[in-house]
Amino acid sequence: MGTFNIANIREDFPILKRTVNGKPLVYFDNGATTQKPKQVIDAIVAYYADMNSNVHRGVHYLSQISTDAFEITRRKVQTFINARHEHEVIITKGTTESINIIATCYGRPFIGEGDEIIISAMEHHSNIVPWQMLCDEKGCVLRVIPMKENGELDIEAYRALFSERTKLVSFTYVSNALGTINPVKEMIDIAHTHEVPVLIDAAQAIQHMKVDVQALDVDFLAFSGHKMYGPTGVGVLYGKEELLNKMPPYQGGGDMIKEVTFAKTTYNELPFKFEAGTPNIEAGICLAHAIEYIETIGVEAIKAYEDELLAYATTQLAKIDGIRFIGTAEHKSSVISFVVDGIHPYDIGVILDKLGIAVRTGHHCAQPVMEQFAIPGTVRVSLAMYNTKEEVDTLIAGLERALGMLK
Known part of the structure; x- marks a missing residue:
């Protein structure tokens, strides 16, 4: 350093x-997007000039080096957020898609009519609308942690929101509108006393402070590359292995399968089960360079x-x-x-x-x-x-x- x-x-x-x-x-x-250092810009150019190829599919040289570079990013993210396993790191389009994956793949199977989801009064629309859509579809109920006049969440009111029907908590680490840093560890611990999993939107935290998913004991965590000096169109969903394994895939297509017949499809293992189709390869590879830049400083x-x-x-x-x-x-x-x-x-x-x-x-x-x-x-x-x-x-x-x- x-x-x-x-x-x-x-x-x-x-x-x-x-x-x-x-x-x-x-x-x-x-807060909307960060500028990019020349180390990231040069890596983007180098990808298209020297190694452009699809990943996880080809036996030829370019595909192999592109795949290796893409998987380096997964390992970089694992170390950066201190995930226990690299297959707990899902490469997505960004925070919004990561939250939608949980709303769809955890929400639909495990949250039903009358069940409750807790979010906070300071959420970005990306952490409001997917849950409203789930509530409309499943008949579940959205509960909102109130916010004080100084822009802090009311933690005692949060404690009181839990019931036997609470199935998930999802809130922001740092408010994009106010800059408030929430007491994330305390809030996760409160939820876990009720055996309720927690999703953290870390889009406004990951570039400003150390985020350690094991120390937090968070169940899911989402962030975007473009807010941490990386390219647009790439992000991360972290999830605990046991939870991700329980969840069905988000989309069907290439790379998320083991075997396809007209009678039945068997799904791939983590992390590929949630990475259908050709990813944003350039952005995925170059996110590693953004992380390296942050770590160097x-x-x-x-x-x-x-x-x-x-x-x-x-x-x-x-x-x-x-x-x-x-x-x-x-x-x-x-x-x-x-x-x-x-x-x-x-x-x-x-x-x-x-x-x-x-x-x-x-x-x-x-x-x-x-x-x-x-x-x-x-x-x-x-x-x-x-x-x-x-x-x-x-x-x-x-x-x-x-x-x-x-x-």
Whole structure:
């Protein structure tokens, strides 16, 4: 693990050198997707230039080296999240597909009419809609952990939600709209006292902090490659071996079978049972390079730097007249959401864009959160390890200019 050197890190991200509207790019929309280091970009080019072939199918050389590279990613993920077995790592399209796999392959067989699923009030739509669809189909009931005004979940209310009909708990590790870090281990332990399995949406956690599935004793965990400096179109579903073995496949097709006849099909073993069809091979292979990049810098070093940057940005933004933070939990990751009295977030975002500053405005695919705070949306500043205090200062100056025009 090397020393955290922000200048060297920024040099690794080519897009940070570009301008937007004649201004140096300041990219604060990392909660939506992160930029890619040249190590990942070069790996993408190398795949198509040197080894492009389908995986798990061919006996020829290119297929074999592509398959080996694809399976290296599975082992990298296993080590990165400390899974017990590499076959507990399912390669998916992303967090959304991973959650849908559990809703379909665990929900349909094991959750029935009148059974209950617990989610939280701060979920991304990807961890709401699949469960609503299951409830519509099966007649089960969605129970929601309430959220306090500071953006923290009400843990005592969570304890009270469990009943003999509770069959699954699914909630986010870190809120994409608020930055709240939930007490994941405590919440998993509470569920396990009721013998209820837990799915964690780690899309906003995996790039910011150490995630250890064995230490957490989590049953399922989902995340996306593109939010951790990797390509789009690839993600991970981790599941405990015994649970994955109980579940039927998600899709039918190539690679998820052992034998097919017109009379009967027998399914493949883990992990291939859940990986039907040709995967996004390039993205799957290059996710390993993103993980290697993070490991070279060190997750703890990244967290320490981002925590310092978050504190600085919060302090500087608090000086702006009329600003109101949405989400003031004690434990937060690299997200700041705010509104300014009398001004629509969209208008702020448009002016900041003219100044080369990329932020996200709107409901952030978390409309129930906005409804609780009675707002149409927020301005979201989401930080990454390549952001700097100087960029925060540029944001502050841009906000002051924007508010001067809009008030």
